[in-house]
Amino acid sequence: MTDAPHIPVLLDEVLGALRLGDAPARVIDGTFGAGGYTRAILAAHPGNQVLAIDRDPTAIAAGQALVEREAGRLVLVQGRFGDLDALARDHGFADADGVVLDIGVSSMQLDQAERGFSFRFDGPLDMRMERAGESAADLVNEASEAALADVIYHYGEERRARAVARALIEARRRGRIETTAALAEIVAGVVRAEPGSGIHPATRTFQALRIAVNDELGELQRALHAAERTLRPGGRLAVVTFHSLEDRIAKQFFSARSGRAVAASRHQPMAAQPAPRSFTLATKGPVAAGEAECRANPRARSAKLRAGERTDAAPPPPLSALEALASLPEPQTRGGRR
Numbered sequence: 001m002t003d004a005p006h007i008p009v010l011l012d013e014v015l016g017a018l019r020l021g022d023a024p025a026r027v028i029d030g031t032f033g034a035g036g037y038t039r040a041i042l043a044a045h046p047g048n049q050v051l052a053i054d055r056d057p058t059a060i061a062a063g064q065a066l067v068e069r070e071a072g073r074l075v076l077v078q079g080r081f082g083d084l085d086a087l088a089r090d091h092g093f094a095d096a097d098g099v100v101l102d103i104g105v106s107s108m109q110l111d112q113a114e115r116g117f118s119f120r121f122d123g124p125l126d127m128r129m130e131r132a133g134e135s136a137a138d139l140v141n142e143a144s145e146a147a148l149a150d151v152i153y154h155y156g157e158e159r160r161a162r163a164v165a166r167a168l169i170e171a172r173r174r175g176r177i178e179t180t181a182a183l184a185e186i187v188a189g190v191v192r193a194e195p196g197s198g199i200h201p202a203t204r205t206f207q208a209l210r211i212a213v214n215d216e217l218g219e220l221q222r223a224l225h226a227a228e229r230t231l232r233p234g235g236r237l238a239v240v241t242f243h244s245l246e247d248r249i250a251k252q253f254f255s256a257r258s259g260r261a262v263a264a265s266r267h268q269p270m271a272a273q274p275a276p277r278s279f280t281l282a283t284k285g286p287v288a289a290g291e292a293e294c295r296a297n298p299r300a301r302s303a304k305l306r307a308g309e310r311t312d313a314a315p316p317p318p319l320s321a322l323e324a325l326a327s328l329p330e331p332q333t334r335g336g337r338r
Contacts, residue, residue, distance in 0.1 A: 008036035009300040010240055013287050017238040017307035018098040020044045025097040030081030032059055035066055037100050051093040052076045055130045082222030085229045095232040102240045122181035127210045136209045141176050145169045150328050156208030163190040164205055217326035224253045225318045228278055233312040242302050249325050250306045256319055275316035279308035
């Protein structure tokens with residue numbers, strides 16, 4: 001990792017939500033990336049310690065120079081933030097003072113053509129954060145038309161999901177779809193760009209495939225529950241999301257755990273949640289980036305921060321409504337695609 005600072009979105013707001021003060025704090029950065037939040041947390045107090053987690057081996061390798069420079073204040077481990085409670089126990093960070101999660105794909109991953117996350121560059125259709133397991137190319141070339149349509153509709157919120165799925169099936173009859181450029185061209189053939197939006201027609205399809213390949217929503221809901229089990233009473237959880245699917249999960253988690261009613265999901269009707277309040281809200285609704293930050297960093301335009309403070313209540317069982325939101329609907333409830 002170079003010495004050039006990486007400034008993540010809503011940095012000041014996240015530090016404020018974590019309420020890092022004059023006393024040393026032990027904080028878990030569940031999405032290390034380029035180390036922006038970790039650096040800022042370590043700089044906030046000479047006694048602060050950070051357990052940083054990332055599933056991407058490239059990020060872990062790049063962060064070793066920072067680990068050495070911090071001389072014992074930073075522990076950097078490869079893993080999924082859905083397992084952060086187990087990782088915290090393994091590395092001496094149980095009863096942490098804070099947890100921060102910056103959800104989604106990192107700018108480093110988007111900027112590397114060989115990772116296959118973006119249609120801005122032509123590269124292999126990969127999208128695997130861990131560089132292991134099923135790739136986006138495997139999914140596109142092997143899944144059924146119905147499965148592809150479900151993924152693209154529910155994880156990409158693409159209204160033309162059926163048309164995209166049919167186009168992918170037709171294209172792969174002529175040969176495997178192996179590159180980001182090939183996929184983008186196929187999608188652009190059936191999805192019209194919205195006038196004046198500046199959004200590429202393939203944006204939603206790329207998002208959907210990335211979420212499916214990496215089980216991003218499943219990891220998010222597991223991470224929220226894991227943070228709940230890990231934070232000490234008075235500890236803070238800060239979550240930065242970048243699209244509506246992520247924010248919906250974070251919002252429902254904090255609403256339910258702070259004693260507010262849980263809104264009905266697409267899978268389940270409204271249900272009362274009599275569990276003890278394990279969080280109090282630390283932000284009033286979502287916190288968005290200011291105009292200056294959005295001008296300096298376009299990625300900040302869609303960012304939302306939600307935060308809560310852990311109470312002394314025992315962690316309730318995981319919320320089934322969140323598990324449902326993070327998964328595709330059962331076959332008998334599917335429908336509505338065009």
